[in-house]
Amino acid sequence: MSFRSIFVISALSIMLVSALPFFERSEGNAIASEKQETALTMKADTNHLSGINLFIARLYNEDRVLYATMVTLVMAVLGTFLAFVTDLILKALGLEVSRISHRE
Amino acid sequence: MGILNIHLPIAGIEFSVLLLILIGFCVGVLGGFFGVGGGWMITPALNIFGFHMAFAIGTPLANIFGQSIGAVRKHHRMGNIDWKLGLISIATSVLGVEIGSRVILAMEKAGDVGIIVRWCYVFLLSILGVYMLYDYFVIHPRIIELAEDERANHIPPGVRGATRISDKLHGINIPPMISLPASGIDRVSVWVILSVFLITGFLSGFMGVGGGFIILPVLVYLIGLPTTIAVGTSLVTVLFTAAYGCFTYAVKGRVELVAAFIMLIGASIGAQIGATAVKYIKGYGIRLLFAIMIVLAAFSVLTEQLYKANANPLFQTFAGIVLMGTALAMSATIICKLVLQDRKDRSGRNQELDV
Numbered sequence: 001m002s003f004r005s006i007f008v009i010s011a012l013s014i015m016l017v018s019a020l021p022f023f024e025r026s027e028g029n030a031i032a033s034e035k036q037e038t039a040l041t042m043k044a045d046t047n048h049l050s051g052i053n054l055f056i057a058r059l060y061n062e063d064r065v066l067y068a069t070m071v072t073l074v075m076a077v078l079g080t081f082l083a084f085v086t087d088l089i090l091k092a093l094g095l096e097v098s099r100i101s102h103r104e
Numbered sequence: 105m106g107i108l109n110i111h112l113p114i115a116g117i118e119f120s121v122l123l124l125i126l127i128g129f130c131v132g133v134l135g136g137f138f139g140v141g142g143g144w145m146i147t148p149a150l151n152i153f154g155f156h157m158a159f160a161i162g163t164p165l166a167n168i169f170g171q172s173i174g175a176v177r178k179h180h181r182m183g184n185i186d187w188k189l190g191l192i193s194i195a196t197s198v199l200g201v202e203i204g205s206r207v208i209l210a211m212e213k214a215g216d217v218g219i220i221v222r223w224c225y226v227f228l229l230s231i232l233g234v235y236m237l238y239d240y241f242v243i244h245p246r247i248i249e250l251a252e253d254e255r256a257n258h259i260p261p262g263v264r265g266a267t268r269i270s271d272k273l274h275g276i277n278i279p280p281m282i283s284l285p286a287s288g289i290d291r292v293s294v295w296v297i298l299s300v301f302l303i304t305g306f307l308s309g310f311m312g313v314g315g316g317f318i319i320l321p322v323l324v325y326l327i328g329l330p331t332t333i334a335v336g337t338s339l340v341t342v343l344f345t346a347a348y349g350c351f352t353y354a355v356k357g358r359v360e361l362v363a364a365f366i367m368l369i370g371a372s373i374g375a376q377i378g379a380t381a382v383k384y385i386k387g388y389g390i391r392l393l394f395a396i397m398i399v400l401a402a403f404s405v406l407t408e409q410l411y412k413a414n415a416n417p418l419f420q421t422f423a424g425i426v427l428m429g430t431a432l433a434m435s436a437t438i439i440c441k442l443v444l445q446d447r448k449d450r451s452g453r454n455q456e457l458d459v
Contacts, residue, residue: 042357057113060361068350072166074365075350076169078369080174082174087376
C-alpha cells in the first residue's frame with residue numbers, strides 16, 4: 001500500500017472516529033449557551049483565566065480595535081504558513097497543480 | 105466529550121479541540137473545492153454544539169479569511185481566477201457586508217436574531233440547491249440536446265433561444281459595459297455585476313458567511329462563468345469579504361480567537377486538498393455535488409429550527425448528524441475522487457512511457 005493511500009485512509013479514519021463523540025452537547029455548554037442566549041455579555045470573564053487566555057480576554061475587554069487587528073493578523077499569518085506547509089506536503093505526495101483546462 | 109476540551113475565553117464555554125479541527129478540516133476541503141468559505145456550515149455547526157449565534161456568526165469569518173489565502177493561491181496557479189471580475193466585486197461586497205452586519209446588530213437589540221438567520225439559511229440554501237439540481241437534470245440536458253439538434257440541422261447556435269439566465273442578463277444594455285476575457289464573456293453591464301455583489305455581500309454580513317455559497321451559483325448562473333473559474337473567482341471575493349468581516353465582527357466583540365485559531369489548523373490543510381481536487385473533476389460534477397450538499401445543509405438547519413420551536417433534543421441531535429454527516433461524506437467523496445483520479449492519471453502516464 002502506497003504512502004498516499006495510508007495518508008488518505010488515516011485522514012478519513014480520524015475524521016470519522018473523531019466525529020462520533022460530538023453529537024451530544026455537554027450540560028455545561030448548554031447552560032452557558034442559554035445564559036448567553038438571554039444576555040450576551042460584551043466583556044469576557046477573566047476570573048480563573050491564566051496565560052495566553054488571560055492575555056486574549058484582557059485585550060478583548062480593554063482595546064477592541066487592537067483585538068480585532070490581532071485576530072486579523074493571526075489568521076493571515078497562520079493561514080499563509082499552513083498553506084505553505086500543506087502545499088509542500090502535497091507536492092511531496094505528487095499532487096502538484098498547474099494550469100488546467102476548464103471543462104464543463 | 106470531556107477529553108481534549110478547551111476553555112474558550114471570549115465565548116466563555118468549554119469546547120472540544122477535535123470537533124473544532126474536524127469542522128475546520130471539512131469546511132476547508134469544501135471551501136477549497138467549491139470556492140465557498142463554509143460559514144453556512146460552521147455557523148449552524150457551532151450554534152448546534154453550543155456557541156451563541158453572535159459568536160457562531162463572527163468566528164467563522166476569521167477562519168474563512170485564513171483558509172481562503174492558501175486556496176486562492178492554489179486556484180491562481182490553476183488559472184481559475186478572473187481577477188478583473190474578482191476585484192470589481194470587492195468594493196461592492198464589502199459595502200454589502202457592512203450593511204448586513206449593521207442590520208444584524210440592530211436586530212440583536214430587539215431580540216433573538218438566531219431564528220431569523222436560520223430561516224434565511226433554510227430559504228436560500230433550498231432555493232439554490234433545488235435550482236442547481238433542476239439545472240443539472242433538466243436544463244443542461246435540454247441545452248445539450250438543442251445544441252446537437254442545431255448542429256445536425258445546420259441551424260446557427262443560439263437561434264432557437266437561449267434558456268440560460270446569464271444570457272438574458274448579458275443582454276441588459278446599461279453602460280458602462282465591460283468584457284471579461286478570462287471568463288469568455290464579451291459584454292456585460294457593470295451595474296449587473298455591482299448589483300449582484302451588493303446583494304451577496306449583504307447576505308454575507310447578515311448571515312455571517314463568506315458569501316461563497318451564494319456567489320458560486322450567482323457567478324455560474326447569473327454572470328455565466330465556467331464552473332472552475334467561478335470557484336476560483338468566488339474565493340477571491342470570499343477572501344476579501346471574510347477579511348473585512350473578520351475585522352469588523354472582532355471590533356464588535358463577536359469573534360472567538362482561540363476557536364478560530366484551532367479551526368484554521370484543520371481548515372488550511374483541508375483547503376489545499378479541496379483546491380487540488382478541482383483539477384480532477386468536471387464543472388458539472390462540481391455543481392451536482394454542491395447542489396446535493398446545500399440541500400442537505402438546508403434540511404439540517406430546518407431540523408435545528410424545529411428543535412428551537414419544540415425544544416425536542418432529538419431534532420437537535422438529528423440536525424447535528426445531518427450537518428456533520430453531509431460535511432464528512434462530501435469531504436470524503438472529494439478526497440477519494442482526488443486520490444482515484446490521480447492514481448488513474450499516473451497509471452495512464454506510466455503506460456504511455458512503457459509504450
